[in-house]
Amino acid sequence: MSIRIGIYGYGNLGRGVECAIKQNPDLELAAIFTRRAPEKIKTVGENVPVYHIDKASEMTDKIDVMILCGGSATDLPVQTPVIARLFNCIDSFDTHAKIPAHFANVDAAAKEGGKVAIISVGWDPGLFSIARVISGSVLSDGKDYTFWGKGVSQGHSDAIRRVEGVLDGKQYTIPVKQSLDLVRSGADPELTTRQKHTRECFVVAAEGADKAKIEQEIKNMPNYFAEYDTTVHFITKEELDRDHSGIPHGGFVIRSGKTGKDLENRHIIEYSLKLDSNPEFTASVLVAYARAAYRLNTEGVSGCKTVLDIPPAYISAKSDAELRSELL
Amino acid sequence: MSIRIGIYGYGNLGRGVECAIKQNPDLELAAIFTRRAPEKIKTVGENVPVYHIDKASEMTDKIDVMILCGGSATDLPVQTPVIARLFNCIDSFDTHAKIPAHFANVDAAAKEGGKVAIISVGWDPGLFSIARVISGSVLSDGKDYTFWGKGVSQGHSDAIRRVEGVLDGKQYTIPVKQSLDLVRSGADPELTTRQKHTRECFVVAAEGADKAKIEQEIKNMPNYFAEYDTTVHFITKEELDRDHSGIPHGGFVIRSGKTGKDLENRHIIEYSLKLDSNPEFTASVLVAYARAAYRLNTEGVSGCKTVLDIPPAYISAKSDAELRSELL
Numbered sequence: 001m002s003i004r005i006g007i008y009g010y011g012n013l014g015r016g017v018e019c020a021i022k023q024n025p026d027l028e029l030a031a032i033f034t035r036r037a038p039e040k041i042k043t044v045g046e047n048v049p050v051y052h053i054d055k056a057s058e059m060t061d062k063i064d065v066m067i068l069c070g071g072s073a074t075d076l077p078v079q080t081p082v083i084a085r086l087f088n089c090i091d092s093f094d095t096h097a098k099i100p101a102h103f104a105n106v107d108a109a110a111k112e113g114g115k116v117a118i119i120s121v122g123w124d125p126g127l128f129s130i131a132r133v134i135s136g137s138v139l140s141d142g143k144d145y146t147f148w149g150k151g152v153s154q155g156h157s158d159a160i161r162r163v164e165g166v167l168d169g170k171q172y173t174i175p176v177k178q179s180l181d182l183v184r185s186g187a188d189p190e191l192t193t194r195q196k197h198t199r200e201c202f203v204v205a206a207e208g209a210d211k212a213k214i215e216q217e218i219k220n221m222p223n224y225f226a227e228y229d230t231t232v233h234f235i236t237k238e239e240l241d242r243d244h245s246g247i248p249h250g251g252f253v254i255r256s257g258k259t260g261k262d263l264e265n266r267h268i269i270e271y272s273l274k275l276d277s278n279p280e281f282t283a284s285v286l287v288a289y290a291r292a293a294y295r296l297n298t299e300g301v302s303g304c305k306t307v308l309d310i311p312p313a314y315i316s317a318k319s320d321a322e323l324r325s326e327l328l
Numbered sequence: 329m330s331i332r333i334g335i336y337g338y339g340n341l342g343r344g345v346e347c348a349i350k351q352n353p354d355l356e357l358a359a360i361f362t363r364r365a366p367e368k369i370k371t372v373g374e375n376v377p378v379y380h381i382d383k384a385s386e387m388t389d390k391i392d393v394m395i396l397c398g399g400s401a402t403d404l405p406v407q408t409p410v411i412a413r414l415f416n417c418i419d420s421f422d423t424h425a426k427i428p429a430h431f432a433n434v435d436a437a438a439k440e441g442g443k444v445a446i447i448s449v450g451w452d453p454g455l456f457s458i459a460r461v462i463s464g465s466v467l468s469d470g471k472d473y474t475f476w477g478k479g480v481s482q483g484h485s486d487a488i489r490r491v492e493g494v495l496d497g498k499q500y501t502i503p504v505k506q507s508l509d510l511v512r513s514g515a516d517p518e519l520t521t522r523q524k525h526t527r528e529c530f531v532v533a534a535e536g537a538d539k540a541k542i543e544q545e546i547k548n549m550p551n552y553f554a555e556y557d558t559t560v561h562f563i564t565k566e567e568l569d570r571d572h573s574g575i576p577h578g579g580f581v582i583r584s585g586k587t588g589k590d591l592e593n594r595h596i597i598e599y600s601l602k603l604d605s606n607p608e609f610t611a612s613v614l615v616a617y618a619r620a621a622y623r624l625n626t627e628g629v630s631g632c633k634t635v636l637d638i639p640p641a642y643i644s645a646k647s648d649a650e651l652r653s654e655l656l
Contacts, residue, residue, distance in 0.1 A: 019589055023468045044589050100653050120656055127462065127597075129656045130640050134455065136655065137616040137643040138609075140351045184602075259612055261347055261372050265604035267612075269455075272600075274512075276593035281466075284587055284595075288465040308651050312458050313636040315465040323636050325428050327464065328448055328457045 003294050004030040004062065005287070008053065008083060009069035010041060012247070013092065016283025017067050018044045024287060026317045030063045060086050065290040068092075069283075081105045084304070085113035088293040090286050092122040099125070099306075107304035116297040118305045121289045122282040123273055124148070126307050128253045131271035133308055135255035139267055142257025145183045147175035147196060151249025151278060159224045160201055163217050165209030168237060170244045172200045175252065183254050186266040199230040202244050204237045249278035288315040331622050332358040332390060333615070336381065336411060337397035338369055340575070341420065344611025345395050346372045352615060354645045358391045388414050393618040396420075397611075409433045412632070413441035416621040418614050420450040427453070427634075435632035444625040446633045449617045450610040451601055452476070454635055456581045459599035461636055463583035467595055470585025473511045475503035475524060479577025479606060487552045488529055491545050493537030496565060498572045500528045503580065511582050514594045527558040530572050532565045577606035616643040 005021055007014045010032050021029045022045065031049045034041050038050040051059075056066070066087040070076050076093045083089045084106050093102050099120055110117040120126065124146070132144055153173050160169035179196055182189050189195075201218055205211055215232045219225055235243075250273045259265050275281045289307065292314035296305070313320055318327075333349055335342045338360050349357045350373065359377045362369050366378040379387075384394070394415040398404050404421045411417045412434050421430050427448055438445040448454065452474070460472055481501045488497035507524055510517050517523075529546055533539055543560040547553055563571075578601045587593050603609045617635065620642035624633070641648055646655075 016587070019587060023587070096656070099656055100649065103652055125656045127466070130462070131599075132655045133640045133644055133651060134458070134616075137619075137640075137645070138455070138612045140612075140645075259344070259347060259351070259605060259608040265608050267604060267609050268600075268602040270598075270600045270602075271459075272596075272598045274596040274598075276595060277587060280587040280593050281595050284466045284468075288462075291465075306652060306656055308641040308656060309639045309648070311637045311639050312461045312465075316461055317465070317468075320637070321428065323461060324431060324634060327460045328424070328427055328453045328634055328636060 002026050002028040003291065004028050004064045005290055006030050006056070006059070006063040006066040006087070007032045007069055008056065008066050008079065008089075009075065010034045010036075010043075010050075011069065012279040013283055013286075014069035015044055016277070016280040017069060017286060018048070019280060020284045020287040023284075024317060027287060027290065031059065056083070057086055063087055065089060065293050067286050067290060069286075077102060077105070080117065080119065081109040084110040084115055084117040086115070088116045088290075088297045090118050090121050090289050090293055092126075092282055092286060093120045094122060094125055096125065103304050103306070111303045114302045116293045116301055116303065116305060118289050118293050118307070118310065120306050121286050123275075123285060124251065126282075126285055127273070128251065128271070130307055131253040131269075132255070135253070135257075135269040135271075139255055139257025139259070139269065141259070141263060142255050143188050145191075145254045145256075146251065147180060147254075148251040149173040149175050149197065149249065151251070151275070152247050156199065156201075156224055159221060160203060160218060163214055163221075165206050165214050166203055167206050168204040168240055170202045170240065172202075174198045174200055180252060180254075183256060184268055184270065186256050186268060188256055193227045194229060197228060199225055199228045201230065201232045202235050202240055203232055204240050205234055246276065247278045248276055249281075250274045291315055291317065330354050330356040331619065332356050332392045333618055334358050334384070334387070334391040334394040334415070335360045335397055336384065336394050336407065336417075337403065338362045338364075338371075338378075339397065340607040341611055341614075342397035343372055344605070344608040345397060345614060346376070347608060348612045348615040351612075352645060355615060355618065359387065384411070385414055391415055393417060393621050395614050395618060405430060405433070408445065408447065409437040412438040412443055412445040414443070416444045416618075416625045418446050418449050418617050418621055420454075420610055420614060421448045422450060422453055424453065431632050431634070439631045442630045444621045444629055444631065444633060446617050446621050446635070446638065448634050449614050451603075451613060452579065454610075454613055455601070456579065456599070458635055459581040459597075460583070463581070463585075463597040463599075467583055467585025467587070467597065469587075469591060470583050471516050473519075473582045473584075474579065475508060475582075476579040477501040477503050477525065477577065479579070479603070480575050484527065484529075484552055487549060488531060488546060491542055491549075493534050493542050494531055495534050496532040496568055498530045498568065500530075502526045502528055508580060508582075511584060512596055512598065514584050514596060516584055521555045522557060525556060527553055527556045529558065529560045530563050530568055531560055532568050533562055574604065575606045576604055577609075578602045619643055619645065
C-alpha cells in the first residue's frame with residue numbers, strides 16, 4: 001500500500017512535489033489544495049483532484065502526509081501549525097533565525113493532534129544542515145564554511161525589479177573560486193562577505209531609462225548588494241527569457257578540521273550540490289522526508305522534528321535489510 | 329557527567345580513538361584493553377589505565393560505551409558479539425559482503441544484554457553510506473558513483489610486500505580525474521574498474537633483486553592489480569620512510585539524478601573526504617557515534633544499529649535546541 005500525499009499550495013514547489021511523487025512508486029498523490037479557484041489550476045499530470053484549501057480538514061482520512069508548499073515569510077508560520085494538528089506534514093520553512101519559534105508552535109500543534117511534522121526540509125536548511133552537524137560532530141576541532149551558488153536568488157532578483165526603470169531582472173549568487181580553493185587547501189581562512197560570494201545581475205531596462213543610475217542603485221543597495229562585488233549586465237527581455245529562465249542553484253558545505261596528538265593531521269569534508277532546478281530538487285527532498293513522517297507516526301511518535309532528528313534509513317523506500325546489504 | 333569510553337584493541341585505530349576522546353570534553357577515556365601485556369603498552373596520553381582484555385567483563389559498571397578497534401577479518405566477527413552482550417559498543421566492521429551476517433549476530437547478543445551496538449561505523453562503510461542513502465532517496469532516478477583515494481590501501485601494500493625480492497612497499501589508490509569530471513558533468517557514464525582508479529606502487533627491492541620481474545609480478549597480480557593501470561616506482565627504504573610514512577585516504581560519493589515532468593532537469597550531489605590520516609579520521613567517527621549508542625540505550629533501546637539508523641543529532645555534543653538554532 002502506498003503512502004497518500006497531499007500537496008498544500010501549488011506554485012513552483014508544489015509542481016515539483018507532484019513530479020517527484022511520480023518518480024516514487026511507494027507514494028501516491030491524493031490531492032492538491034489551493035487558495036485559488038480549483039477549476040482554474042492546471043496540474044502537471046492528468047486527472048489530479050484539486051480542492052480549495054478549505055476542504056483539507058474534511059480529508060484527514062484520505063491523506064497520510066501533507067506537504068506544505070507555501071512561502072516562509074507569511075504562509076508557513078500560519079499554515080504549518082494548523083495542518084500539523086490534522087495531518088502528518090512536511091514544510092520547507094527556511095528563515096533560519098525564526099526556526100526555534102516555528103518549531104515550538106508546530107511541536108505543540110502536532111503533539112495535540114498526535115501527528116508528526118518535519119519542518120525546514122530542503123537543502124539549506126535540510127541536507128546542508130545534516131552535513132554541518134555530522135561534519136562538526138566528527139571533526140570537533142575545525143571550521144565550517146557554507147558557500148551558495150552558482151544560482152538564482154529569488155530575493156535579490158525581486159530587489160532588482162523594484163529599482164526604478166527596471167522592467168525585469170535576474171540575479172545569480174556566485175561563490176568565489178579562489179576562496180573555495182583556499183578553504184579546500186586547509187588554510188582555515190577568515191573570509192569576509194565580499195570574499196565569499198559575488199553577485200551577477202541581468203537587467204532589462206525600460207526604454208530611455210538611465211542605465212548608469214540603475215547600475216549604481218543596484219550596486220549600492222544595502223543588505224542586498226553593497227557588501228558584494230556586483231556586476232550588472234543590461235540585456236533585452238528576449239535575452240533574459242532565452243538565457244535566464246531556469247532556476248538553478250547549489251552550494252558547498254565544507255568542514256576543515258584537525259586530529260592527532262598535536263592536531264598534526266588535517267581533514268576536509270565537503271558536501272556539494274549542483275542543481276538545474278532549485279524548486280524541483282527541494283521538492284524531491286520534501287517527498288523523501290514524507291516517508292519518514294509517515295513511518296515515525298505509525299511507530300507512535302508525535303511532535304515536531306527536523307532533518308537532524310531523522311535516521312537516514314527512514315527517508316528511503318528500501319527496507320533496512322536492503323539498505324544494509326546494498327548501500328551500507 | 330561525561331560518557332565513559334573503553335578502547336578494546338590498541339593499534340593505529342585505538343590510538344586514534346584515544347586522541348579523539350581528548351578532543352571531546354563530554355567524553356572520558358575510562359580504560360584501554362589489549363591482548364598484549366598491559367605493562368608493555370605505551371599510550372598516547374599519560375596515566376591511562378591499560379588492562380588485559382580478559383578484565384573487560386569485570387568492568388561493566390565503569391564503561392558506558394566500548395569502542396572496538398580490532399580488524400574486520402578475524403577480530404570483530406568474534407569480539408563484537410561478545411562485547412555487545414556486556415556493553416554498548418561501536419565497531420568499524422568493513423567487509424561489505426558480510427555485514428548482514430555480522431549484524432544478525434551482534435543484534436542477538438545486544439538484545440540479550442539490553443545494550444546498543446552500532447556496527448560498520450567509519451567513512452566507508454559509514455559516512456559514505458549515509459551519503460549514498462540520502463542521495464538515492466532524494467534523487468530516485470539516478471546513478472551512484474563511489475571513488476576512493478588518493479590514499480593508501482593497506483591490503484594492496486601488504487600484497488606488494490609478499491612479492492619475492494620486495495623488502496617494503498606502499499600502494500596508493502588514485503581516482504581517475506577524467507572519470508570524476510565526466511560523472512560531475514552529468515554524463516552518467518558506465519565506467520570499468522580500469523577507468524575509475526589507477527594504482528601507484530612505491531617499492532623497496534632487496535639488493536640484487538630482479539626489478540623487472542618484481543614489476544611484472546605486481547602488475548599482473550590478479551584481484552589486486554591486473555584489472556588496473558598500475559605504476560611501479562623503485563625507491564630506497566629511506567625515501568619510503570621519508571615520503572610515504574603517512575596513511576592518507578579519501579574519496580568521493582556522487583549521485584547524478586534527474587527530476588521534472590520529462591526528467592529534463594539534472595542534479596549532482598557530491599560528498600567527498602580528503603584525509604591526512606585514515607585511522608584518526610575513522611576514530612573520530614567512531615567516537616561521535618559512541619554518543620549515539622549511549623543516548624539510545626538511556627532511552628531504553630537495545631539491539632544492533634548502523635549509521636543509517638542514527639539521527640544526525642544523536643552524534644552531536646550539542647543539544648537539539650542548540651543544533652536547531654546554530655546549525656539547522
